[in-house]
Amino acid sequence: MEDFLFDLIDLVQSIADGLLFGTTYAMIGIGFTLIFGVMDKLNMSYAAAAIAGAYSSIAILAVVPAPAPVAFFIAAIAAGLFGYVIYLLCFRFIPLASPLATLMATVGMLLLIDEIIVHETDGMPQPYPALFDDVMVEFGPFGLRGDLMFVFAVSVVSMAVLLYLIYRTRLGIATRAVSQQPVAAQLCGIGLERTNAMTFVITGVLGGIAGAMIGAAVGVLSPLLSIPFTVKGLIVTVIGGLGSIPGAIIAGLLVGAFENTFQFLRGVTERDMYVMLLLFVFLFLRPGGIFSPPDGRD
Template sequence: MAIDFIDVVQAIIDGLLFGSTYALIGLGFTLIFGAMHKLNLAYAASAIAGAYVGLAVILMSGLPIVLTFVLGPVAGGFIGFGVYITCFRYMPATNMLAPLMASIGALFFIDEIIIHATAGSPLAFPAVMDDVFLEVGEYGFRGDLIFVLVTSLIAMLVLLYVLFGTRLGLATRAVSQQVVAAELCGIASHRTNATTFAITGVLGGLAGCMAAAAVGVISPLLTVPITVKGLIVTVIGGLGSIPGAIVAGFAVGGFENLFLLLFGVNQRDIYVFLLLFVFLVFRPNGLFGKAINRD
């Protein structure tokens, strides 16, 4: 099969647009890692669960479909907070393995709840602006993907403002840099960590809705692949790096779609993992990674 240059560019465009959801997922992993130096493996599962709750409320109440993209993130925030309380809050600060295993437990626990609640079958997820198609020269932009991109970008801007422009964000960053000093500056680290989990949960819920809307269905089968993609994005961007997660999210989205075009759906993920492998060998700290030091 001959592949045109136009096809290649179009695939990358679609991938970049969809990559904004990966960027949101990667941001969640990286923010929690930055705050606590621990991985929350239940994060992508709570993102999908948030989207499910949003969808369920809309289906049962008959509210306008667009509200899914508000209720999903809200539910994601609560689920994120719940994961913090159950898997992180009461674990010894120096024990890295206990919260990691607990969050894996939470991942499968959430997964099982979804499977039981939906009898394991995928549900149709509403898309927004899917009747829009923007043509620029020989290239096209899918309306639903533009919606995904724009919403994600707005979420990122709000996040960056909170993190860099408000005392709340400065407090969470202070805790991640010097936890003892932060507490002695009057910052309750448990509370800022809980806030970080809730904020990332909101991002995750949004990302879950976006991913499901772009694909058109939501299914419990999404949780593990999105967990893996999110982790790949986080590692490529550099653990704990905010710009890294954003850039890597778009990059992985773009490459993934390019691999899909070139090698087909069966081999796509092999090449995504190859990309990860290349980074782990040649740039193990990621794009924006840095040496880690704190208390």
């Protein structure tokens, strides 16, 4: 009986840790979903650019030492720039009429980013600064890691700012207008290219924050991160409903908790199998995702 109780406590602990880390999945999922919303295209290089943003902050900190918050800030700015470059190379200068051309351009960009990272770091994992990693907040039998709580707090604030941008400012309303009626939006004077570029920069900044938080939570950055986070981001997007921001947030937390639960129950080598299983269950029972996209286009 006592053993069972201990197991239960550990299980709840795993779910809580997973929920905290799941906010990074939610941010990556939001990025995929937002870009899909305005461009009607997937940007496969999104998660890689997010990780690359975090790498950029390491590179700059190696030259100019600075505390961790500065590193996070640099990561966000760098990833915002990468977002703009990806927009130019993969969407602006590639004919959008051919769906495979842009998709493959972003896949190419994903591989390119990975290759550059491997080349620059010789494939070695790089330590990443964290905040509050020596803090442990105790709640009875449970303990919450300070660094994970910090990651959670930063992610929640970032997503709240983004939601405010999207739903309450003219910039966000214009972005949503473009995703609903691209032609009519232009005829209301909304410049399509400028709005699209803005979307890439803003989702890029969000990705950079996510990349930095991933680094802070894991403690290291490695070239092995970008593909799993691309896959997880896409899974979150599909489970949440392609095009739905609230869906991406809920699905991100769900995937984070689910993954950590099965890591606890079945071990780290099996956990992704169960995440895929969760995806299949959704594809089978609710292929449109938790929320079907709120903004249909004609």
